[in-house]
Amino acid sequence: MGHVYKAVQWTPYKKAFDVGLALGVAAFLVAFVAASLLAFPADRQISAPQLALRALGACAFGLLHVILLIGPLARLFPQTMAPYLYNRRHLGVTCFFLALAHAAIALVWYSGFSDLDPLTAVLASNPRYDSLNGFPFESLGLVALAILFVMAATSHDFWNAHLGPRTWKALHMAVYPAYALLVAHVLLGAVQAEKAALYPILVGIGAGTVTVAHLLAGWRQGARDRRVRVAEDWIAVGPLAAIGDKRAVIVTPPEGEQIAVFRDGETVHAISNVCRHQGGPLGEGRIVDGCVTCPWHGFQYRPQDGRSPPPYGEQVAIYRTRIEAGDVFVHPQPIFTPP
Amino acid sequence: MTLSQRRWCVRLWSVMAIALLALFGAVLIVRERIAEAAHALANG
Numbered sequence: 001m002g003h004v005y006k007a008v009q010w011t012p013y014k015k016a017f018d019v020g021l022a023l024g025v026a027a028f029l030v031a032f033v034a035a036s037l038l039a040f041p042a043d044r045q046i047s048a049p050q051l052a053l054r055a056l057g058a059c060a061f062g063l064l065h066v067i068l069l070i071g072p073l074a075r076l077f078p079q080t081m082a083p084y085l086y087n088r089r090h091l092g093v094t095c096f097f098l099a100l101a102h103a104a105i106a107l108v109w110y111s112g113f114s115d116l117d118p119l120t121a122v123l124a125s126n127p128r129y130d131s132l133n134g135f136p137f138e139s140l141g142l143v144a145l146a147i148l149f150v151m152a153a154t155s156h157d158f159w160n161a162h163l164g165p166r167t168w169k170a171l172h173m174a175v176y177p178a179y180a181l182l183v184a185h186v187l188l189g190a191v192q193a194e195k196a197a198l199y200p201i202l203v204g205i206g207a208g209t210v211t212v213a214h215l216l217a218g219w220r221q222g223a224r225d226r227r228v229r230v231a232e233d234w235i236a237v238g239p240l241a242a243i244g245d246k247r248a249v250i251v252t253p254p255e256g257e258q259i260a261v262f263r264d265g266e267t268v269h270a271i272s273n274v275c276r277h278q279g280g281p282l283g284e285g286r287i288v289d290g291c292v293t294c295p296w297h298g299f300q301y302r303p304q305d306g307r308s309p310p311p312y313g314e315q316v317a318i319y320r321t322r323i324e325a326g327d328v329f330v331h332p333q334p335i336f337t338p339p
Numbered sequence: 340m341t342l343s344q345r346r347w348c349v350r351l352w353s354v355m356a357i358a359l360l361a362l363f364g365a366v367l368i369v370r371e372r373i374a375e376a377a378h379a380l381a382n383g
Contacts, residue, residue, distance in 0.1 A: 169344055180355050180358065188366065192370065200363070204363060214349075215356065221345060257341060278340075
């Protein structure tokens with residue numbers, strides 16, 4: 001489903017999503033400021049810029065947790081969570097701008113009056129890289145911000161199409177090390193400065209949830225891969241009745257990419273599990289109007305020949321299938337592999 | 340996301356889980372020691 005590139009192709013769903021996102025961010029910032037003003041007595045209040053940079057930093061960090069949880073939760077609970085994948089990039093760009101505002105206020109507030117320029121002052125003023133409680137945590141945040149910038153700048157489909165989905169996805173997997181840097185930034189910064197136990201507890205719950213969700217989703221996928229049975233070059237998929245109508249079972253051949261085996265009434269079709277758009281898992285989608293529809297962004301392919309319906313030109317690999325005594329088999333060699 | 344990228348993800352998160360756990364432990368120990376030192380200073 002290649003298309004003409006516009007800055008944003010607005011749909012009513014996208015508009016509603018972005019309005020909800022803006023309201024959510026505004027509500028968080030207001031709640032954070034209100035909670036801080038209420039929690040601390042008047043003689044311990046921090047300045048307005050400090051409060052703003054903490055609110056923005058906390059919002060960006062919290063939003064990053066939401067972004068990172070959508071992927072594994074969509075694998076663990078596809079029916080409920082898969083729709084949130086659709087506009088995940090809007091969350092990522094918002095997260096970058098919140099982090100940028102946080103960094104800008106921090107630079108001006110803490111280094112704006114230095115003899116050096118603020119960025120040099122932040123990077124050069126504290127060389128205690130061998131200390132845990134005095135670590136220059138700002139540098140970790142700056143590296144993470146640079147990664148978030150690259151991802152926000154290349155989030156548009158224009159870059160996905162020009163880099164190719166494999167390279168684009170590899171580039172955007174840099175969000176994981178960026179997240180690790182930000183956890184370290186918070187642990188070595190705010191958590192060291194504030195004595196209340198609430199801060200390490202919240203960071204621990206957040207990092208633990210994100211990490212466990214990713215590992216669970218990965219292990220579940222790995223367990224599914226190991227269950228594949230190959231007999232005389234054909235992979236046993238299982239009983240036809242076990243595949244939901246218009247749905248698929250994903251199988252992992254001994255070599256090559258995963259295969260999505262779709263049931264359409266009493267027939268089965270097998271296509272590559274990897275969408276040509278962003279590498280989305282086609283087998284987690286369903287057949288809509290006769291076409292396999294990617295759960296990530298709705299790209300469609302005819303299950304018979306793997307081609308997108310006209311006027312689109314995408315195509316995915318297709319595989320031979322057979323049904324014997326109610327059991328479905330797929331041959332791991334593709335009949336056709338697109339360039 | 341290709342199969343190899345998905346497997347790299349699992350490896351990366353496994354390493355990150357260990358690293359974050361280690362960092363978390365170290366930070367909590369340091370916080371505890373600083374609190375003890377501050378308490379000792381306050382009590383002469």
